[in-house]
Amino acid sequence: MLQDKYRLQIPGPTPVPPRVQHKMARPMIGHRDPDVSKILQNCSRRLGPVFGTEEPVLILTASGTAALEGAVVNTVSPGDEAVVIVTGAFGDRFAKILSRYQIGIHRLEVPWGESCTPDRLAAYLQKRPQVKAVFMTYCETSTGVLNPIADLASVVKKYTNALVIVDGVSAVGGTPARMDQWEIDILVTGSQKAFMLPAGLSFAAVSQQAWSVIEENQQSRFYLDFLTYRSKMEQNTTPFTPAVSHLFGLAEVLDMLEEEGLEHVYSRHQQMMEMTRTGIRGMGLTLLTKDEDASPTVTAVQGGTDWSVEELRQELRRMGLRLAGGQQHLKGKIFRIGHMGYCDPLDILTTLSALEVGLTRIGVPVQLGTGVKAAEEVWI
Amino acid sequence: MLQDKYRLQIPGPTPVPPRVQHKMARPMIGHRDPDVSKILQNCSRRLGPVFGTEEPVLILTASGTAALEGAVVNTVSPGDEAVVIVTGAFGDRFAKILSRYQIGIHRLEVPWGESCTPDRLAAYLQKRPQVKAVFMTYCETSTGVLNPIADLASVVKKYTNALVIVDGVSAVGGTPARMDQWEIDILVTGSQKAFMLPAGLSFAAVSQQAWSVIEENQQSRFYLDFLTYRSKMEQNTTPFTPAVSHLFGLAEVLDMLEEEGLEHVYSRHQQMMEMTRTGIRGMGLTLLTKDEDASPTVTAVQGGTDWSVEELRQELRRMGLRLAGGQQHLKGKIFRIGHMGYCDPLDILTTLSALEVGLTRIGVPVQLGTGVKAAEEVWI
Numbered sequence: 001m002l003q004d005k006y007r008l009q010i011p012g013p014t015p016v017p018p019r020v021q022h023k024m025a026r027p028m029i030g031h032r033d034p035d036v037s038k039i040l041q042n043c044s045r046r047l048g049p050v051f052g053t054e055e056p057v058l059i060l061t062a063s064g065t066a067a068l069e070g071a072v073v074n075t076v077s078p079g080d081e082a083v084v085i086v087t088g089a090f091g092d093r094f095a096k097i098l099s100r101y102q103i104g105i106h107r108l109e110v111p112w113g114e115s116c117t118p119d120r121l122a123a124y125l126q127k128r129p130q131v132k133a134v135f136m137t138y139c140e141t142s143t144g145v146l147n148p149i150a151d152l153a154s155v156v157k158k159y160t161n162a163l164v165i166v167d168g169v170s171a172v173g174g175t176p177a178r179m180d181q182w183e184i185d186i187l188v189t190g191s192q193k194a195f196m197l198p199a200g201l202s203f204a205a206v207s208q209q210a211w212s213v214i215e216e217n218q219q220s221r222f223y224l225d226f227l228t229y230r231s232k233m234e235q236n237t238t239p240f241t242p243a244v245s246h247l248f249g250l251a252e253v254l255d256m257l258e259e260e261g262l263e264h265v266y267s268r269h270q271q272m273m274e275m276t277r278t279g280i281r282g283m284g285l286t287l288l289t290k291d292e293d294a295s296p297t298v299t300a301v302q303g304g305t306d307w308s309v310e311e312l313r314q315e316l317r318r319m320g321l322r323l324a325g326g327q328q329h330l331k332g333k334i335f336r337i338g339h340m341g342y343c344d345p346l347d348i349l350t351t352l353s354a355l356e357v358g359l360t361r362i363g364v365p366v367q368l369g370t371g372v373k374a375a376e377e378v379w380i
Numbered sequence: 381m382l383q384d385k386y387r388l389q390i391p392g393p394t395p396v397p398p399r400v401q402h403k404m405a406r407p408m409i410g411h412r413d414p415d416v417s418k419i420l421q422n423c424s425r426r427l428g429p430v431f432g433t434e435e436p437v438l439i440l441t442a443s444g445t446a447a448l449e450g451a452v453v454n455t456v457s458p459g460d461e462a463v464v465i466v467t468g469a470f471g472d473r474f475a476k477i478l479s480r481y482q483i484g485i486h487r488l489e490v491p492w493g494e495s496c497t498p499d500r501l502a503a504y505l506q507k508r509p510q511v512k513a514v515f516m517t518y519c520e521t522s523t524g525v526l527n528p529i530a531d532l533a534s535v536v537k538k539y540t541n542a543l544v545i546v547d548g549v550s551a552v553g554g555t556p557a558r559m560d561q562w563e564i565d566i567l568v569t570g571s572q573k574a575f576m577l578p579a580g581l582s583f584a585a586v587s588q589q590a591w592s593v594i595e596e597n598q599q600s601r602f603y604l605d606f607l608t609y610r611s612k613m614e615q616n617t618t619p620f621t622p623a624v625s626h627l628f629g630l631a632e633v634l635d636m637l638e639e640e641g642l643e644h645v646y647s648r649h650q651q652m653m654e655m656t657r658t659g660i661r662g663m664g665l666t667l668l669t670k671d672e673d674a675s676p677t678v679t680a681v682q683g684g685t686d687w688s689v690e691e692l693r694q695e696l697r698r699m700g701l702r703l704a705g706g707q708q709h710l711k712g713k714i715f716r717i718g719h720m721g722y723c724d725p726l727d728i729l730t731t732l733s734a735l736e737v738g739l740t741r742i743g744v745p746v747q748l749g750t751g752v753k754a755a756e757e758v759w760i
Contacts, residue, residue: 006407008407008408012621013409013410014408015407015408016407016408021405024404024405024625025404027388028393029388030388030702030704031393031579061442061579061580062442062446062603063621063622064620064621065619066442066446066620069603096602100600100601100602100605101600190621192408192621192624198408198624198626199621199622199623199624200441200623220458220482220600222449222452222477222481223449223604224603225480239445240443240445241392241393241443241444241579242443242579243579243580243623244572244578244579245396245404246580322410
C-alpha cells in the first residue's frame with residue numbers, strides 16, 4: 001500500500017481541511033495584536049449560532065476536558081450535591097472530575113449503548129431535588145449515543161433549580177445545539193471534533209443563570225476561571241496567551257460552516273449516520289445502539305464472538321483506513337466509526353467497502369458489496 | 381509599505397520556523413495512534429537536556445500559565461506558606477495564582493528592572509524557614525531581567541526544606557537550564573517562546589523531591605494533576621487529547637535545537653542580547669536593566685520624557701517591525717525587544733536600524749547608524 005495515505009475515520013481528532021491548515025500556517029503575530037482581537041470578537045460572535053446562544057462563547061487554550069473541569073470548578077463547591085448521567089466513558093469522566101472536588105455525586109447509571117430517557121431522569125431527580133447541577137453528555141463518544149438533551153434539560157428545570165451542564169464534545173458543530181431555547185446552562189466542546197481543528201482549543205457558553213451562580217461560587221480556580229475569560233472577552237482579548245494558530249484556523253472553520261449553512265452541515269451528518277448504519281446492517285454486522293439513540297457523528301459496531309475487533313482494526317489500518325476501538329469495558333467488544341467534521345457521504349462508502357474487504361480478509365463471512373449497496377440506496 | 385511583511389520581535393509568541401509550520405500541517409492522526417506515542421516518548425526524552433534534567437518532562441496542552449498553576453496545585457495546599465519572588469508581572473502572576481488557593485504568601489518585592497540577589501533572598505528566608513515552596517521567575521519577561529536561578533535555588537536549599545519552583549517561560553531553550561544540578565524542583569515553560577512553536581503546549585519537569593511532595597498533596601486538581609501526566613507518560617501517552625499538530629512541530633523544533641547544538645543556541649542568544657544592548661546604548665537610549673541582570677531573550681528599553689513609547693511602536697509597526705510595550709506600571713514607560721527562538725544577529729541589526737529611523741520620524745534626535753554600527757562591532 002501507499003505508505004502515507006490513510007483515511008482518519010475515528011471520532012476525533014478529525015481531519016483538518018487543507019484550507020484550514022493553510023490559514024493555521026499564517027506567520028505568527030502577537031497575542032495582543034489588534035488582528036487577534038478582531039479574530040476573537042468575530043469568532044465569539046459567530047460561534048453563537050453553532051451553540052444556539054446569544055451569550056458570548058468563551059475560548060480556552062486547552063483540550064475539552066479542561067473546559068469540562070471549568071464547568072465544574074465554576075459552578076459547584078465541596079459539599080454540594082450533583083447528578084451525573086453516566087451513559088459511557090465521558091459521563092464517567094464528569095463524575096471523576098467531580099469526585100476530585102468533593103462534590104456529593106449521584107450517578108444515574110445507564111447501560112452503555114443506551115441513551116438516558118427523560119422519564120428515567122425525572123424519576124431520579126424527583127428523589128434528589130436538592131442537587132445544584134446535573135451533568136450530562138450530549139453525544140457519548142464512547143458508544144455513539146446521542147442523549148435527548150433538550151428533553152433532559154427540560155426535566156431538570158421542571159423538578160429542580162439545578163444548572164444543566166452539557167458536555168457537547170463530538171456533538172456541537174455536527175448536530176443542532178439550541179442552548180438558549182433548551183435552557184442549557186453551560187455547553188462545552190473541543191476543537192478536534194466537528195470543529196475540524198487540531199486539539200488545543202475548547203469552548204464554553206454560559207447562561208445568565210449560570211453566570212449568577214459562578215459569580216457567587218468560591219471554589220479556587222485560576223486558569224479555568226470563567227469570570228476572567230468573560231471579562232477579557234468583553235475587551236476582545238484572552239486572560240492568557242491563546243493558541244493563536246488555532247484561532248487563525250477557527251475563523252476559517254466558521255467560514256466553512258457558514259458557507260455550507262449550519263442546517264446543511266447538520267443534515268450532512270444525519271445522512272452520513274444513516275448511510276453508516278444502513279451499510280453496517282447491510283453487511284450483516286450489529287450496531288451497538290438503537291436508531292432512536294444514534295448520534296449523527298459516531299457509530300459503534302459490535303464485534304462478533306468468533307472474530308477479533310482488534311484484528312479487524314489492524315487489517316483496516318494496513319489497508320489505509322483508521323477506525324477507533326472501544327473504551328473501558330467495551331474495549332475489544334466494539335469498534336467505532338467517526339463521521340463528523342471534514343467528512344462526506346463518499347467517505348462513508350469508502351469506509352464501508354474497506355470494512356467489507358477487511359472482514360473478508362480476517363475470515364468473517366460477508367457478502368461483498370452488500371453494505372456499500374445499502375448505503376448507496378440511502379444516498380441516491 | 382508591503383502590507384503583509386513584518387518582523388515579529390516581541391518576547392513571545394515568537395516566529396514559527398517554516399520547517400516547523402510544515403511539520404505542523406501534517407495530516408491529522410488519532411491521539412492514541414502509535415505515531416503519537418513515538419513522538420511523545422521521543423520528545424520527552426529529548427526535552428531533558430533543554431531542561432537540564434534526567435527526569436521525564438511532562439507535556440500539557442494549555443498555555444504556560446496553566447503549567448504554572450499546575451506547579452501550585454500539585455505542591456501546596458490551603459494554609460501552607462510560600463515565598464514568591466516578585467521581580468515583575470510574572471512573579472506577580474505566581475502570587476495571584478497562589479492567592480486563589482489560600483496559600484499564605486510572602487512576597488519578596490524587588491524593584492522592577494532589577495534581579496533578586498541571593499543575599500536578599502537569604503535574608504528573607506532566614507526569617508521564614510517554615511515555607512513549603514519558593515516561587516521564582518527565571519527570565520522576567522516584563523522587564524528583561526534574568527534572575528540568578530542557580531544561586532537562588534542554592535539559598536533556598538541552604539535555609540529551608542522548601543521546593544524551588546521556577547517559571548522558565550522565556551528562558552528555557554534560550555539560556556542554559558540545569559535543573560538537576562541547580563536543584564530546581566519544578567521547571568515550567570510554554571511553547572511560544574524559545575521553543576519556536578505557537579502557544580498551546582506547556583512543559584513541566586519535576587524533581588524526585590517534588591514528586592514525593594506531590595504524591596502526598598491533597599489539593600483538588602484534575603486537568604493539571606501532574607501524577608496523571610507522569611503515569612500516562614510512562615505509557616507514552618497523555619491523559620487528555622493533546623494538541624497533536626503542536627507535537628508534530630515540537631519534534632521538529634528539537635531536531636533544530638540539536639542540529640544547531642544547545643550550546644550554540646545559548647551563545648547565539650547571548651550574542652543577540654549583547655548586540656541589542658550595545659546598539660541601544662549606541663543610539664543614545666537607556667536600558668531598563670543593568671548588564672549583570674540582563675536576559676539573553678528579551679531587552680527592555682526606557683522611553684524618554686519628551687517622546688511617546690507608544691507612538692514609536694505605532695510608527696515601527698507601520699514600517700514593518702513589531703515590538704512590545706510595557707506591562708502594568710511600566711506601560712508607556714518602556715518598550716521591549718524579543719530576541720529569542722527563530723531569531724539571528726541580522727534580525728537584531730534590522731531591529732536597530734528600524735529603531736533609528738522610527739525614532740527620527742517621531743522627532744527624537746538620534747544619529748542615524750550609530751546603534752547599528754555599535755552592534756555590528758559586537759558581531760564582527
